[in-house]
Amino acid sequence: MPRENYSDIIAFIAVAKESSFTRAAAKLGVSQSALSHTIRSLETRLGVRLLMRTTRSVSLTEAGKTLFDEVADMFEAIDASIESLSDWREHPTGTIRITANDHAADNILWPRLVPLLARYPDIKLEINIDYGLTNIVEQRFDIGVRIGDQIAKDMIAVKIGPEMRMAVVGSPEYFAKHPIPKEPSDLMHHQCINLRLQSHGGLYAWEFDNGVTQVNVHVEGQLTFNTTNQMLQGALDGFGLAYVPDDIIALHIEQGKLVRVLTDWCEPFPGYHIYYPNRRQSSAAFNLVVDALRYSTNM
Incomplete structure (x- = not known):
């Protein structure tokens, strides 16, 4: 041709x-x-x-x-x-497409990338919120975000956050009417707020680990959302128990708005990593985004 x-x-x-x-x-x-x-x-x-x-x-x-x-x-x-070639220019340019869940986007991506975007106005950013295990090659994303142990071996992975823990929480008003769950199986008798996985359409099974036993529980309740913040708000409003990252509940626990349960069943696990396929030639904009997101123990 x-x-x-x-x-x-x-x-x-x-x-x-x-x-x-x-x-x-x-x-x-x-x-x-x-x-x-x-x-x-x-x-x-x-x-x-x-x-x-x-x-x-x-x-x-x-x-x-x-x-x-x-x-x-x-x-x-x-x-x-x-x-x-933007490496040879004063202002790197280009669009970087990232897929991540809302918790990673709100608490890691956006805070880290705001200073970068302000410094380099020609860099464009697109963040797609998705809890599914998106194939970033097929969907043409530059970067994906996953928990460290969920990344395929053929991808380059860069740590962007510390270890994480999940938390089961409910409001004092809810627990005034319902008993405190002692085991994950007790959740079958509670109103729980579900998370729907957008890519696959199914409901997320709550994962528990006490250091000896691992168990997944399919919960039921009146509410189903597809973002973490909505689940948290449902718990704050007394509609049931939510299963959310523990870094977003600290203030609510301190203020007495939430009560945490099943703490012994929520062991730490590898935190967020960005991942992407091997690139022989990465753009300056891409490299700047990766460097801005890279996790350091000094953060």
Whole structure:
């Protein structure tokens, strides 16, 4: 294929990523009809159908998926190499996409990245809140955030926080009407506030470890949320027990607004890490974000 037609491949990659001619055209800054013509011309030259089109959706054919899997990373690497030239400029630029849960985003990512964004206004940041184990390569994220023992071995992992502990808490008003649970199994007789995992649609099982025994409990209750802060607020308002990171309850415990239970069943575990695939050429913006998030015992 002549090099001048590489722009057609870029157009194909955009449609494949967006699964929409409308969104891809907006991203590329062209009309939808022009983009459709470009893709048809590419398919004609290659002699294969790359995309299946219906009135409601766009999907890859088997040939299209093969082409996308082969070339998307190559063009992304080219973009990264060009973006890395910002090392030679005074102001690094580029968009860094991160997927994380709301607790990590609120308590680690945002506080650490605010000074960086203020110093480098040309760096753009996108944070996607998700409790699922997102495939950052497939979803085209630059960085993911997970607990340390959940990261795939083929990823580069960087520690961004200390060890963590979870906590089961309820309001004094709730415990005035319900007994204190002594064992995780006692939670089956309590109103508990569930967390729905956005990516998988299921409910998160509360995990307990007393140093000898590990057990997961599927709880039930009136409320289900998909963010930690909503769960905490539900507990504060007396609607049941919440299972949340212990660093966000200290003030509420001190003020007598929450009571912590099952403490012996909440052992410390590895804290948050960022992870990303190996990059031979990382942009200056990417490196600055990683350095800003890197955890130090002096923090």
